[in-house]
Amino acid sequence: MPASPDETTPGTPATPTAIDPRAPRFGAGITAVLLVVTVFLGLSGFTTAAFVLLVIAAALFAWGAFAGIQRHPYGLVFKRVIRPRLAPPAELEDAAPPTFAQGIGLVVTGLGVILHVLGVPYALVIAAALAFIAAFLNSVFGYCIGCQIYLLLVRAGVIRRHRAAIG
């Protein structure tokens, strides 16, 4: 079966898929708003509502991390609604970096969900606040979380990867 060029799975990116770099930044903007509302509700005592929003955020991160950023619902909204109104992008970008960033978002919000269920105080608000900062920096400043964190995780031994046997 011929390999489709956008069959990119987390951890083993095959052929890089090119996407409009504005798509993940648009999505990160929506995510940042969702997370800041989560923080507000969590602080104001609407714990159940905040918990539901954090679960939704984690589920959306999981979608982006496992299906690839190019199949994320926000990306599809961007493609159908926003992009037709904009000029074509100056250049395209690989899908692997924003897909990796979705995985980081999943870990942070997922830990928040689990720790909250275990009864850890403020876990929900802190996880939402950390994920908000990352999403905000990505959306507003074009900050690339994979650039800053991937090598640190590899050097710390958190991520282990082995190149497919070439020689």
Place this chain on the structure above:
Amino acid sequence: MNWTASLAIVLGLVSIAAALGLVWRARTGRVRAVHVGAEVSIIRPADVASEAAFGQRATLLQFSTEFCAPCRGTRVLLGELAADHNGVVHVDVDLTDRPDLARRFNVMQTPTTLLLDGSGAVRARIAGTPRRDELRSRLDELPWSPHARIA
């Protein structure tokens, strides 16, 4: 917690994120001079598993990973600078599966670019997408051979 206090904390959170972003933007891509002898002194192509030879005048040694969006733009930028300058070569090293090299050259983020002189000594280090004009003027300052000036 009442709504006013929550709102104040949320506004504080947004301000912190904005301040972090401004600091990051002010720092990223600056060309920082490395004093000879302060770091791994001489780098040779074999040290970074490069098959390409280094430049006689200078080498723009870029470190990238697969999870780095601006590495692509940096590749284009450094390629153009190398093409514009005689004796300058651009070499891109993928660290995705090479934590040993990341440790050896103390690379914490990508893209990181080392500016090597003709002898392979590290003269400058740039974290983030390099600022074109700053790097160009640093390149123009480099003599053809680091030993030529002493003679």
